[in-house]
Amino acid sequence: MRKLSAVKGMNDIFPPESAQWEWFEQHVRDVMGQYAYGAIRTPIVEHTQLFVKGTGETTDIVEKEMYSFEDRLNGEHLTLRPENTPGVVRAAIEHNLTYDGGKRLYYIGPMFRHERPQRGRYRQFYQVGAEALGFAGAEVDAELIVLASQLLERIGLPGVRVELNSLGLPAERQQHRVALIRHFEQHADLLDADAQRRLHSNPLRILDTKNPAMQEMVAQAPQLLGFLGEQSLKHFETVQALLSACGVPWSINPRAVRGLDYYSHTVFEFVTDELGAQGTLCGGGRYDGLFEVLGGKPTPAVGWGLGIERVLELLRVRGLAAAAPVPDAYAVIPDAELLPVAFQTVLALRRAGVRVQMHAGTQAGAGSMKSQFKRADSSGARYALVFGQQEVQQGTVIIKSLRDGAGAQELRSLTGVADWAATLQSPT
Numbered sequence: 001m002r003k004l005s006a007v008k009g010m011n012d013i014f015p016p017e018s019a020q021w022e023w024f025e026q027h028v029r030d031v032m033g034q035y036a037y038g039a040i041r042t043p044i045v046e047h048t049q050l051f052v053k054g055t056g057e058t059t060d061i062v063e064k065e066m067y068s069f070e071d072r073l074n075g076e077h078l079t080l081r082p083e084n085t086p087g088v089v090r091a092a093i094e095h096n097l098t099y100d101g102g103k104r105l106y107y108i109g110p111m112f113r114h115e116r117p118q119r120g121r122y123r124q125f126y127q128v129g130a131e132a133l134g135f136a137g138a139e140v141d142a143e144l145i146v147l148a149s150q151l152l153e154r155i156g157l158p159g160v161r162v163e164l165n166s167l168g169l170p171a172e173r174q175q176h177r178v179a180l181i182r183h184f185e186q187h188a189d190l191l192d193a194d195a196q197r198r199l200h201s202n203p204l205r206i207l208d209t210k211n212p213a214m215q216e217m218v219a220q221a222p223q224l225l226g227f228l229g230e231q232s233l234k235h236f237e238t239v240q241a242l243l244s245a246c247g248v249p250w251s252i253n254p255r256a257v258r259g260l261d262y263y264s265h266t267v268f269e270f271v272t273d274e275l276g277a278q279g280t281l282c283g284g285g286r287y288d289g290l291f292e293v294l295g296g297k298p299t300p301a302v303g304w305g306l307g308i309e310r311v312l313e314l315l316r317v318r319g320l321a322a323a324a325p326v327p328d329a330y331a332v333i334p335d336a337e338l339l340p341v342a343f344q345t346v347l348a349l350r351r352a353g354v355r356v357q358m359h360a361g362t363q364a365g366a367g368s369m370k371s372q373f374k375r376a377d378s379s380g381a382r383y384a385l386v387f388g389q390q391e392v393q394q395g396t397v398i399i400k401s402l403r404d405g406a407g408a409q410e411l412r413s414l415t416g417v418a419d420w421a422a423t424l425q426s427p428t
């Protein structure tokens, strides 16, 4: 059979790089715990209708990016999730998760979008997401933004710019929409094909255009902020004040929009200039109308999604990628007969929390002492545990330093190796 490769735009992640992923995900779990967000795991495959309704028919995702297929066995229309908010909301409705008040949830997992692969943009990519369901107050919008900000700060990326906007309430947006369409119609000669198509389906999205020829006209378009009523302004100001109180650097970007009717009030993005066109690390907002769109009771909600590849790429660009973990010790076993004793001893060490890499190949006679020590060195371990024939007979093992003071060695009794474990200081 011809050699197969991974599907275009879908990546294998393996050591040592996978260590970065686990390191980052551990920080995510820790921070989520600090904010009392609990993990939710929803299926990767959902009914296509969930995204058509929940992500929105007029979005790029639904129009051209979904991996959709028909189940061969029963003809169901299914889709690999392009994002997880609709799945979380579906689960919340299905299991009545907000019956006794709000629920704070988070997830980590793969998403799928058929886009043109490039740096920071893949067809299978990973998101961390946080969703607060059943809370109407602006303080929860702020909590979520502070959470994302603290997560980035914790991993060594403090001060990533937050761009904020408010979409107000549906009635306010409706008035703005009328004014917006009027503005675009007055400049119909400048609209590109995409914009013409969106003029009546989703004019807000025209504000999002990257077409240089339309920039000036778009910049002069009426701003949604000018249409907000007192209640919406108050909501927005509360978010701003809480972010300022926490020292989160924010600015208003009137063009940050999510052109769907179920959004309201706050929308935000964490943006960096260091990743070219893929500079948005995290995007989110309040989606008070989504529960109803998906057949649930009216339930206010707010959330964000953050791209893990982009965060790890930013760490790399800034030279902050953490060193991959190495074992504490490498077990050198010159003779297969000594394997049972070596296994027992290494097990005792591992039980005591020591990370031990065992030489493999002793049984097959594939490891001269010299080659075993070479492997011990390249493993990065600080110590070699040498199970010499003579020493083992005397009930001992040699512990040889491979790094600081290389060559120094001591004898430890086989039954007392756990004592040695206690003297080991983990370098992390």
Ligand code: ATP
Binding pocket: 083, 113, 115, 120, 121, 122, 123, 124, 125, 126, 127, 278, 280, 281, 282, 283, 284, 305, 306, 307, 308, 309, 310
């Ligand atoms: P973009 O404008 O970059 O396409 P988006 O608005 O489609 O982003 P969201 O749906 O808000 O993105 O997803 C949240 C985050 O997920 C993004 O800010 C980004 O970090 C990440 N992301 C989105 N699409 C991809 C992708 N194809 N590959 C890698 N990361 C992605």
Ligand code: MG
Binding pocket: 060
């Ligand atoms: Mg996109």
